[in-house]
Amino acid sequence: MPHAAAKAATPNVPKVPAISGWALGTLGIALVLVAPTLWVLGIAAGPSGDIWSHLVETVLSRLIWTTLALMSGVGLGTFVIGVGTAWIVTMCRFPGQKIFEWALLIPMAVPAYVIAYVYTDLLEYSGPLQAMIRDLGGFETRRDYWFFEIRSLGGAIAMMTLVLYPYVYLLARAAFLEQSVCVLEASRTLGRGPWASFFKVALPLARPAIAVGVSLVMMETLNDFGTVDFFAVATFTTGIFDVWLNMNSPSGAAQLATVMLTFVIVLIGLERYGRRQQKFHHTSSHIRAIIGYKLRPVRAWAAFTACALPVTLGFLVPALVLGSYALDFYADTLNANFWVFTLNSLTLSATAAFIAIVLGVFLAYSLRLGRAPWLNAVARMAALGYAVPGAVLAIGILMFLGFIDNFVDGAMKNAFGVSTGLIFSGTVAAVTFGYVVRFLSLSFGAAESGLAKVTASMDGAARTLGAGPLETLRRVHLPMLKGSIMTAALLVFVDCMKELPMTVILRPFDFGTLATFVHQYASDEMLPEAALAALTIVAAGIVPVILLSYTIAKSRVSNLGGQTGLDAEDGQ
Amino acid sequence: MTGLVMERIRHAYGNAKVLKDVSIVAEPGKLTCLLGPSGCGKTTLLRLAAGLETVQDGRIFLKGKLVADGKSNFSMPPEKRGIGLMFQDYALFPHLNVFDNIAFGVRNMTAERRTWIEDALKRLGIAKHRNSFPHVLSGGQQQRVALLRALAPQPEILLLDEPFSGLDVTRRAQIREDTLTFLKECGVAVLMVTHDPEEAMFMADHIVVMKSGQVVQAGTPVQIYFHPVSAFVAELFGAMNHFDGVVEKGQLETPFGPFPIPSIPDGEKAQVLVRMEGIHVSLGSQHDLPTDCCTAIGHVVDTYLLGRSSHLHIRVPKSIHGCDANDSESIILHVRVPGVMKPEPGAKVTVWADPKQVFAFAVD
Numbered sequence: 016m017p018h019a020a021a022k023a024a025t026p027n028v029p030k031v032p033a034i035s036g037w038a039l040g041t042l043g044i045a046l047v048l049v050a051p052t053l054w055v056l057g058i059a060a061g062p063s064g065d066i067w068s069h070l071v072e073t074v075l076s077r078l079i080w081t082t083l084a085l086m087s088g089v090g091l092g093t094f095v096i097g098v099g100t101a102w103i104v105t106m107c108r109f110p111g112q113k114i115f116e117w118a119l120l121i122p123m124a125v126p127a128y129v130i131a132y133v134y135t136d137l138l139e140y141s142g143p144l145q146a147m148i149r150d151l152g153g154f155e156t157r158r159d160y161w162f163f164e165i166r167s168l169g170g171a172i173a174m175m176t177l178v179l180y181p182y183v184y185l186l187a188r189a190a191f192l193e194q195s196v197c198v199l200e201a202s203r204t205l206g207r208g209p210w211a212s213f214f215k216v217a218l219p220l221a222r223p224a225i226a227v228g229v230s231l232v233m234m235e236t237l238n239d240f241g242t243v244d245f246f247a248v249a250t251f252t253t254g255i256f257d258v259w260l261n262m263n264s265p266s267g268a269a270q271l272a273t274v275m276l277t278f279v280i281v282l283i284g285l286e287r288y289g290r291r292q293q294k295f296h297h298t299s300s301h302i303r304a305i306i307g308y309k310l311r312p313v314r315a316w317a318a319f320t321a322c323a324l325p326v327t328l329g330f331l332v333p334a335l336v337l338g339s340y341a342l343d344f345y346a347d348t349l350n351a352n353f354w355v356f357t358l359n360s361l362t363l364s365a366t367a368a369f370i371a372i373v374l375g376v377f378l379a380y381s382l383r384l385g386r387a388p389w390l391n392a393v394a395r396m397a398a399l400g401y402a403v404p405g406a407v408l409a410i411g412i413l414m415f416l417g418f419i420d421n422f423v424d425g426a427m428k429n430a431f432g433v434s435t436g437l438i439f440s441g442t443v444a445a446v447t448f449g450y451v452v453r454f455l456s457l458s459f460g461a462a463e464s465g466l467a468k469v470t471a472s473m474d475g476a477a478r479t480l481g482a483g484p485l486e487t488l489r490r491v492h493l494p495m496l497k498g499s500i501m502t503a504a505l506l507v508f509v510d511c512m513k514e515l516p517m518t519v520i521l522r523p524f525d526f527g528t529l530a531t532f533v534h535q536y537a538s539d540e541m542l543p544e545a546a547l548a549a550l551t552i553v554a555a556g557i558v559p560v561i562l563l564s565y566t567i568a569k570s571r572v573s574n575l576g577g578q579t580g581l582d583a584e585d586g587q
Numbered sequence: 588m589t590g591l592v593m594e595r596i597r598h599a600y601g602n603a604k605v606l607k608d609v610s611i612v613a614e615p616g617k618l619t620c621l622l623g624p625s626g627c628g629k630t631t632l633l634r635l636a637a638g639l640e641t642v643q644d645g646r647i648f649l650k651g652k653l654v655a656d657g658k659s660n661f662s663m664p665p666e667k668r669g670i671g672l673m674f675q676d677y678a679l680f681p682h683l684n685v686f687d688n689i690a691f692g693v694r695n696m697t698a699e700r701r702t703w704i705e706d707a708l709k710r711l712g713i714a715k716h717r718n719s720f721p722h723v724l725s726g727g728q729q730q731r732v733a734l735l736r737a738l739a740p741q742p743e744i745l746l747l748d749e750p751f752s753g754l755d756v757t758r759r760a761q762i763r764e765d766t767l768t769f770l771k772e773c774g775v776a777v778l779m780v781t782h783d784p785e786e787a788m789f790m791a792d793h794i795v796v797m798k799s800g801q802v803v804q805a806g807t808p809v810q811i812y813f814h815p816v817s818a819f820v821a822e823l824f825g826a827m828n829h830f831d832g833v834v835e836k837g838q839l840e841t842p843f844g845p846f847p848i849p850s851i852p853d854g855e856k857a858q859v860l861v862r863m864e865g866i867h868v869s870l871g872s873q874h875d876l877p878t879d880c881c882t883a884i885g886h887v888v889d890t891y892l893l894g895r896s897s898h899l900h901i902r903v904p905k906s907i908h909g910c911d912a913n914d915s916e917s918i919i920l921h922v923r924v925p926g927v928m929k930p931e932p933g934a935k936v937t938v939w940a941d942p943k944q945v946f947a948f949a950v951d
Contacts, residue, residue: 470676473680477680477691478639479639479672480740481740486666495680495682
């Protein structure tokens with residue numbers, strides 16, 4: 016008699032009623048987190064005077080064109096570098112290959128605005144490189160020789176490509192590793208050479224993963240404020256700031272933000288598409304260690320250079336420049352309230368990380384317990400903040416909190432004749448709120464995948480062994496989640512440390528973080544004096560890179576060891 | 588007094604009715620087996636007993652006490668019931684070692700309980716894995732840990748969901764035997780779910796056969812095997828030889844002669860089923876033929892050696908009155924005989940049916 020696995024389909028975790036504290040809590044959290052984005056749409060729908068028609072006539076087409084050019088440029092650049100290096104380190108064996116496997120991730124630690132400040136400092140007219148050219152060539156002025164302008168659209172594309180390609184590299188490499196060697200070997204036996212195998216088999220198979228990577232890169236590009244602001248590249252982000260602050264038109268800014276959100280929707284669609292496709296792309300589960308092509312000297316050098324270049328330009332050069340500046344000017348940095356900014360950054364990021372974790376675990380747990388289908392959609396919507404550019408979120412938050420402040424103030428005036436003034440607007444709470452909205456997806460995703468490791472029968476086992484729901488959470492779920500929660504907390508923390516656009520808009524007057532400090536100084540052409548702070552941000556950014564490479568190394572070991580199911584990490 | 592009583596349970600997932608008025612009793616000190624194909628609702632019944640599903644209709648009593656009632660929507664939570672449940676996938680906690688897994692449900696860790704666990708670990712041969720984590724254990728070892736974990740809090744009744752399905756076939760028989768001995772020593776009431784009739788026969792004191800959400804027969808293993816109430820129950824133990832026909836004069840015609848069916852009126856359709864191992868074969872010599880039942884003459888078509896037994900295809904006339912085996916009026920018998928029997932194809936043999944292995948049922 017065949018024993019089908021159909022039994023597993025019977026509903027699993029002991030459920031709670033459709034309307035419960037969990038469901039209501041989820042709904043409440045989701046509403047608050049989505050409110051800023053909805054507010055933007057709401058304000059955009061309202062009247063804005065002549066601003067919109069003025070924008071349409073003047074800058075809109077340029078903003079769209081520039082933003083599109085920036086996104087496609089960065090998308091293409093990260094695609095070429097990310098996929099190329101991923102293929103080389105996965106399939107080829109050459110000196111240094113083992114090191115590049117993780118080293119290629121490091122540029123991820125450098126925020127785009129930091130690398131932009133560094134290269135501007137190096138490559139602008141007054142910078143050391145051009146000074147050297149003038150010395151060597153005996154040139155007097157700018158007109159005597161040609162040198163590219165770093166503060167341009169092309170420069171912005173180059174900067175962002177250098178620090179964002181690791182997203183594509185990471186996902187493409189994982190896809191290449193997961194591809195069964197058998198498929199590649201089949202392609203070889205069917206008469207395709209290594210190059211043809213790459214283009215005909217490996218690349219098409221990795222397409223979904225690459226699509227996810229590139230869409231994430233483009234979301235980051237859209238989110239960027241520091242680089243485009245510094246380079247004076249007219250993208251949507253700078254446009255929003257301009258309309259908001261210089262033209263003093265919140266609704267105009269909101270309308271621009273709405274146009275920007277359509278870009279976001281396309282990108283989310285692309286990402287979802289990639290993730291869906293990924294599930295169907297494993298034709299064979301036979302995974303073996305890739306033996307790899309052993310490269311001969313000339314080709315080995317070429318491979319080495321191809322991998323060394325992005326790491327050097329994306330990390331080594333900026334780190335060295337900042338390092339040497341920091342050595343020379345650390346006293347200036349320390350004098351400029353460095354410790355206060357550091358403390359601000361640490362407290363803000365830690366608070367946001369803590370809240371994000373609590374909410375993430377709550378949402379994931381509520382999904383696990385709940386049976387209402389709408390709950391899933393609601394929770395996922397709450398986690399969509401990662402795709403909404405910081406500038407858009409910031410506007411939404413300002414308007415949303417302003418509305419609440421006015422509402423409370425009015426109510427209090429009516430009831431008690433007391434004006435409460437602004438409670439949330441322009442406070443640290445607003446900044447924290449922004450961080451949580453934007454980075455919740457990290458903690459939510461981690462909690463969800465962590466909970467997925469707790470099978471439904473483990474819940475049942477704990478219950479029949481006498482543990483109630485709360486005791487089950489404490490004795491089974493939390494211990495098993497610990498690892499992924501810690502990782503997620505760290506990721507959120509570091510992302511908050513690096514965050515710039517929302518912090519700039521939402522921070523209280525006279526309040527700064529390391530990021531705003533660096534931005535401020537660099538804008539005033541005083542990068543050396545802020546180098547120590549920039550270096551601190553980069554150092555914090557390296558932590559998740561180490562975590563990532565550790566996870567990758569571990570997953571490969573377990574692939575080869577053939578261990579299935581229960582994960583050792585949570586056991587010991 | 589009585590261990591577990593489930594009364595008139597109905598259950599549905601959405602529109603799919605998985606249990607349609609099921610009542611069962613699992614008595615203390617006995618091993619009761621729910622036997623049926625996948626999807627017949629037996630696991631749902633187990634989960635209802637444990638409290639992991641809420642009863643929609645019907646009542647559940649444990650040790651004479653009401654623990655769930657569909658009418659009043661009362662359902663005692665699983666942690667209050669004192670029921671042990673061993674999951675099909677074992678569901679060991681990956682973050683706890685073997686001892687801590689087993690001790691998870693023990694509320695009050697007395698010296699006596701600790702000794703019991705240590706002894707049980709030794710008894711089942713996993714004492715040296717006391718501090719190991721589940722992922723380093725083999726399937727059989729995990730199974731034993733899961734069993735001890737369910738037993739450690741001294742439950743009123745132990746529920747086992749397909750306890751041996753995850754095990755290697757070669758080790759299954761041995762582990763099954765060890766488990767049975769151990770459970771008998773513990774003396775706990777056991778309700779076990781399985782789809783394997785041989786396993787049910789081996790383990791159970793009492794078997795409840797289920798089919799699409801209903802109990803079709805309940806009884807001792809002997810009753811189930813020798814007195815099946817339907818073709819479904821009879822065929823649980825393997826495919827059978829079918830002889831279909833219409834009842835005439837209280838009899839149905841078979842190759843072994845007319846089989847009396849007094850319970851089915853004349854003119855109704857009926858079928859006679861004979862187990863493959865219920866047909867005896869004689870290779871020629873007359874002295875071992877039975878005197879108390881009809882025999883038939885047939886010809887060997889094929890033989891297959893299966894190791895412990897041999898499988899024969901034998902062509903016989905459709906009815907005992909038919910002359911020699913002519914194709915249109917003949918039928919192929921599937922016969923299972925112990926040991927090695929390999930007659931040449933075409934060889935003439937005498938066959939007869941063991942009356943205890945012949946069953947007649949009406950055909951709807």
